[in-house]
Amino acid sequence: MWDNSTIQMIEVGVLETLYMTCMSTFFGYVLGLPFGIILAVTDKNGICPNRIVYRILDVVANILRSIPFLILLILLIPFTRAIVGQSYGSSATVVPLVIAAAPFIARMIESSLKEVDAGVIEAAKSMGAGPFTIITKVLLVEARTSIAVGVTIAIGTILGYSAMAGTVGGGGLGDIAVRYGYYRYEEDIMIVTVVLLVLLVQVFQFVGMKFANAINHK
Amino acid sequence: MAQIEISNLSKKFDDALVLKDINLSIEQGEIFGIIGMSGAGKSTLVRCLNYLEKPTSGEVIVEGEALSDLSEQALRDKRKSIAMIFQHFNLLMQKNVLDNVAFPLIIQGHNKKDARQKAREYLKEVGLADKEKAYPSKLSGGQKQRVAIARALASNPHILLCDEATSALDPQTTASILELLKQINQKYHITIVLITHQMEVIQKICDRVAIIEKGNLEEIGTVTDIFTAPKSAAGRRLIINKGEAEEIKELAEESKLRIVFETNSTYEPVIANMILYLKEPVNILYANTKDVNGTAKGEMILGVTNSQKSIVTQYLQERNLTVSEVTEDVG
Numbered sequence: 369m370w371d372n373s374t375i376q377m378i379e380v381g382v383l384e385t386l387y388m389t390c391m392s393t394f395f396g397y398v399l400g401l402p403f404g405i406i407l408a409v410t411d412k413n414g415i416c417p418n419r420i421v422y423r424i425l426d427v428v429a430n431i432l433r434s435i436p437f438l439i440l441l442i443l444l445i446p447f448t449r450a451i452v453g454q455s456y457g458s459s460a461t462v463v464p465l466v467i468a469a470a471p472f473i474a475r476m477i478e479s480s481l482k483e484v485d486a487g488v489i490e491a492a493k494s495m496g497a498g499p500f501t502i503i504t505k506v507l508l509v510e511a512r513t514s515i516a517v518g519v520t521i522a523i524g525t526i527l528g529y530s531a532m533a534g535t536v537g538g539g540g541l542g543d544i545a546v547r548y549g550y551y552r553y554e555e556d557i558m559i560v561t562v563v564l565l566v567l568l569v570q571v572f573q574f575v576g577m578k579f580a581n582a583i584n585h586k
Numbered sequence: 587m588a589q590i591e592i593s594n595l596s597k598k599f600d601d602a603l604v605l606k607d608i609n610l611s612i613e614q615g616e617i618f619g620i621i622g623m624s625g626a627g628k629s630t631l632v633r634c635l636n637y638l639e640k641p642t643s644g645e646v647i648v649e650g651e652a653l654s655d656l657s658e659q660a661l662r663d664k665r666k667s668i669a670m671i672f673q674h675f676n677l678l679m680q681k682n683v684l685d686n687v688a689f690p691l692i693i694q695g696h697n698k699k700d701a702r703q704k705a706r707e708y709l710k711e712v713g714l715a716d717k718e719k720a721y722p723s724k725l726s727g728g729q730k731q732r733v734a735i736a737r738a739l740a741s742n743p744h745i746l747l748c749d750e751a752t753s754a755l756d757p758q759t760t761a762s763i764l765e766l767l768k769q770i771n772q773k774y775h776i777t778i779v780l781i782t783h784q785m786e787v788i789q790k791i792c793d794r795v796a797i798i799e800k801g802n803l804e805e806i807g808t809v810t811d812i813f814t815a816p817k818s819a820a821g822r823r824l825i826i827n828k829g830e831a832e833e834i835k836e837l838a839e840e841s842k843l844r845i846v847f848e849t850n851s852t853y854e855p856v857i858a859n860m861i862l863y864l865k866e867p868v869n870i871l872y873a874n875t876k877d878v879n880g881t882a883k884g885e886m887i888l889g890v891t892n893s894q895k896s897i898v899t900q901y902l903q904e905r906n907l908t909v910s911e912v913t914e915d916v917g
Binding site for chain 2 (some may be wrong): 393490492493496501506583584585
């Protein structure tokens with residue numbers, strides 16, 4: 369059973385999982401970072417308070433975060449097909465992963481930015497800094513350690529979601545675990561894939577935290 | 587026209603009126619103190635000077651421009667000439683000392699290289715040239731405030747606002763920071779507006795002082811005048827500091843008189859002669875000399891009986907000493 373094709377299949381699974389995780393994290397931040405910044409600055413204690421904008425984004429984030437991922441995956445099938453051209457495989461899984469991850473990432477960005485000392489923001493204002501300068505040169509810089517910790521958490525969560533997408537033909541290690549381990553009772557394959565998933569999360573967590581500490585001067 | 591004109595300024599937070607009809611003018615080049623207990627509204631007042639807080643009514647006119655007339659962009663430009671330092675320093679924790687000092691220049695659109703070069707000069711000015719690579723978390727409070735002062739100087743301001751700049755520092759460090767502020771005032775002719783709750787700070791470096799209490803401007807004058815003869819109750823409370831006031835209060839004398847004199851004003855042993863003249867003892871409750879803006883001032887509180895009070899007052903006033911009765915509102 370542990371022939372070359374099985375090993376090759378697991379190798380492909382690992383690569384697909386990495387591909388989905390990295391692509392989804394990247395695009396998740398492409399959407400989630402501005403989303404989170406707007407949440408943080410339009411909050412009533414933010415630098416450009418705007419009740420209406422904040423309320424709308426707040427509700428959107430809450431709705432998207434409360435839909436279970438599996439349901440989102442199915443709901444988004446037409447949308448995924450329109451973007452990727454097919455609704456199965458690892459590229460297709462990236463679409464719902466990004467939609468699920470973005471509001472979660474936005475919330476983490478929002479909370480990281482809100483941790484920045486109000487006194488430092490006030491100092492920047494007193495020097496004549498405008499909102500854009502405060503965001504790019506104060507908020508994002510001062511919050512970078514907290515943001516890096518957030519990226520580590522996001523990667524772990526997205527990796528877990530990507531495995532869940534396996535149940536509906538999403539590709540990657542989760543897909544293998546479900547098809548071989550669960551449907552065919554090949555428990556050894558299931559165990560190997562699960563161990564690999566655990567290892568990947570460990571590696572990302574370790575590297576992420578090392579990086580976050582390395583850039584912290586506080 | 588004065589460099590900073592505040593007219594009929596009031597500020598409300600929700601329903602609380604924290605500043606009531608403040609009128610004040612601050613001249614170019616002076617060190618102007620604003621003193622009050624915490625909650626008096628002084629931090630709000632200083633933030634009205636660069637519109638970090640917008641007054642509810644009234645005007646702030648800085649160098650001829652009413653801040654309320656300025657657009658957001660024009661206000662930001664105006665702030666570049668009004669630097670500010672803070673009680674908790676407010677340095678960027680993730681940038682090193684050099685980049686902190688260069689920061690206002692970066693905001694003003696200078697390139698990084700020029701900004702750093704200028705920043706180095708100002709670091710030298712505050713005596714921290716060797717710390718440029720250090721991060722703020724590795725510095726002491728006094729060093730952090732020096733970095734903040736260098737950062738304030740970097741934007742080449744005309745006015746420096748100090749919000750409780752020495753309140754988080756120990757007495758020695760406070761003295762050295764005040765010394766530095768005085769040097770800056772003299773060297774660059776920067777007007778300094780200094781907010782504090784510590785009378786010692788005012789005495790040490792300010793030319794003039796305004797006393798505010800519960801949002802009201804109680805008294806304004808030269809530091810020497812206010813120290814010698816405070817007119818308002820708030821002024822008297824601030825001149826006699828809390829610990830001393832407590833001790834004095836406990837002494838059950840009938841009347842207490844405070845006299846102020848220049849230590850070198852007379853060679854006559856006034857009190858001794860007065861006692862000989864009265865042929866009755868008076869009780870010296872408290873005596874001290876204080877450095878008020880560079881001159882030593884003597885201060886003494888006498889306990890006298892009610893029958894002695896008018897004769898003692900007259901005797902001392904004839905010898906050109908300032909005498910005022912210390913009433914129970916002290917402390």
